[in-house]
Amino acid sequence: MELNYEPKSLKKVTFDVWTKAEILAESVCEVTSSKRTVENGAFTNVENSLRDPRMGPVDRLSVCATCGKKTGECNGHFGHITLTRAVYHIHFLRPVVQWLRAICHNCGEVLLKSIDFPTTKKRVHLMSHIMKTTNVHTKCPKCGIKAPKYAWSKEKQEIVRNNKVYNVTDVQEHLELIPASLLKLLNVVHPIHMILEVLPVPPPTVRPAILMGGTLVRGEDDLTYRLLQILRINQKLKRMIDEARPQHVVKTTRTALQIAISAYIDHKKGVGSSKSKEFSKEYTSLSQRLKSKEGRVRGNLMGKRCDFTARTVITGDDTLKMTEVGIPAKIAEILTVPVRVTDYNKAILTTQLREAKSPIQYLTNPNGDRYDLKFANKFSFELDVGWTVERHLQDGDIVLFNRQPTLHRGSLMAHTAKIAHPSQLTFTMNLSCTPPYNADCKFCFYSFPVFFF
Numbered sequence: 001m002e003l004n005y006e007p008k009s010l011k012k013v014t015f016d017v018w019t020k021a022e023i024l025a026e027s028v029c030e031v032t033s034s035k036r037t038v039e040n041g042a043f044t045n046v047e048n049s050l051r052d053p054r055m056g057p058v059d060r061l062s063v064c065a066t067c068g069k070k071t072g073e074c075n076g077h078f079g080h081i082t083l084t085r086a087v088y089h090i091h092f093l094r095p096v097v098q099w100l101r102a103i104c105h106n107c108g109e110v111l112l113k114s115i116d117f118p119t120t121k122k123r124v125h126l127m128s129h130i131m132k133t134t135n136v137h138t139k140c141p142k143c144g145i146k147a148p149k150y151a152w153s154k155e156k157q158e159i160v161r162n163n164k165v166y167n168v169t170d171v172q173e174h175l176e177l178i179p180a181s182l183l184k185l186l187n188v189v190h191p192i193h194m195i196l197e198v199l200p201v202p203p204p205t206v207r208p209a210i211l212m213g214g215t216l217v218r219g220e221d222d223l224t225y226r227l228l229q230i231l232r233i234n235q236k237l238k239r240m241i242d243e244a245r246p247q248h249v250v251k252t253t254r255t256a257l258q259i260a261i262s263a264y265i266d267h268k269k270g271v272g273s274s275k276s277k278e279f280s281k282e283y284t285s286l287s288q289r290l291k292s293k294e295g296r297v298r299g300n301l302m303g304k305r306c307d308f309t310a311r312t313v314i315t316g317d318d319t320l321k322m323t324e325v326g327i328p329a330k331i332a333e334i335l336t337v338p339v340r341v342t343d344y345n346k347a348i349l350t351t352q353l354r355e356a357k358s359p360i361q362y363l364t365n366p367n368g369d370r371y372d373l374k375f376a377n378k379f380s381f382e383l384d385v386g387w388t389v390e391r392h393l394q395d396g397d398i399v400l401f402n403r404q405p406t407l408h409r410g411s412l413m414a415h416t417a418k419i420a421h422p423s424q425l426t427f428t429m430n431l432s433c434t435p436p437y438n439a440d441c442k443f444c445f446y447s448f449p450v451f452f453f
């Protein structure tokens with residue numbers, strides 16, 4: 001892929017809740033058609049369907065209607081579904097309920113006794129700390145009304161106030177009473193954005209169809225099926241409301257929509273009755289894509305091989321200093337360290353270069369020409385200041401030693417390398433260094449994969 005961006009330096013990364021306005025701004029099309037996206041082994045190229053060409057190339061031959069790029073070049077563009085009725089996001093129920101408790105529904109007074117930030121060294125979640133029950137008034141100090149009890153009812157799939165359904169529109173109005181200054185002080189997202197009014201539709205690149213050979217389509221991705229379910233229920237609900245159907249009938253469909261969206265986000269989180277559980281098990285969900293060992297983060301992103309790293313098992317060695325790490329000779333010969341030639345190391349490097357079994361593998365001259373000594377005659381070069389040599393790892397080089405999971409900085413520390421006997425194939429370390437890495441040394445030798453940069 002060709003990138004024409006200027007490189008930028010990142011200072012920090014923050015995560016936020018996608019607001020309705022942001023979803024709409026990002027969206028390239030509204031998905032309204034619940035027509036099947038695949039028929040007779042080919043894509044049905046319908047506008048406003050889940051395979052709208054504006055969200056990305058429909059198949060290998062077509063181009064993206066938004067950016068004009070081909071499959072593999074276009075990253076895809078989000079679309080959106082406008083929900084007939086606002087729906088709770090299953091992962092954000094707790095903050096929504098917490099905020100309802102913290103604000104008087106009658107006069108909008110903040111019912112928190114104090115707003116102090118956690119002071120303990122233990123990690124405390126800011127919201128849980130401020131919203132803890134002992135910090136919330138049970139009676140409004142301004143209007144004197146007794147604060148009702150709010151909870152999420154799994155059975156009703158609604159928020160209940162004193163065991164009665166609290167309408168989602170009322171919940172939204174209630175949340176609008178939160179003073180902006182308080183949110184700013186706490187530096188948290190407005191909980192109103194945690195209730196979905198529009199649902200972002202990920203591009204087809206996120207949910208590719210199952211292809212058979214070339215272009216014959218065998219089936220759709222689980223997420224596409226889930227989105228189709230959501231679309232159908234959403235349309236049914238709209239129809240029912242337009243036709244002014246009886247309340248209890250509308251209610252059932254409303255619950256179905258909530259369940260379908262919850263199941264799309266996370267089908268393993270309590271979705272309610274046994275009937276709806278059946279319905280939710282059929283396909284996988286967004287959360288399952290990311291979570292767990294096989295998920296995107298642990299399965300695809302963490303612990304991948306890259307240049308200047310090696311990975312093997314660790315064992316204990318009491319002859320090493322705490323600052324050292326034993327490195328197998330096999331690894332040391334593959335990993336190279338770029339060293340700039342200076343007045344100080346010129347003599348040593350030249351001697352190393354002339355050795356019969358030279359540790360130097362590559363040379364780069366000041367013009368940037370790189371020579372591989374496997375093919376070039378090493379005696380034809382005269383090292384000088386400004387050259388760069390790439391030599392094997394040797395005793396005393398400083399390396400980073402990491403054992404996953406990298407939970408804190410003690411999981412990734414600098415050690416000096418000590419090249420081990422060629423018969424040794426594991427990284428070795430002083431046993432006193434095991435606690436920060438949380439390396440298990442019950443019997444003193446242990447097999448844990450360790451990274452080494």
Ligand SMILES: [Zn+2]
Nearest residue numbers: 064066067074
């Ligand atoms: Zn595109």
Ligand SMILES: [Zn+2]
Nearest residue numbers: 104107140143
């Ligand atoms: Zn009040």
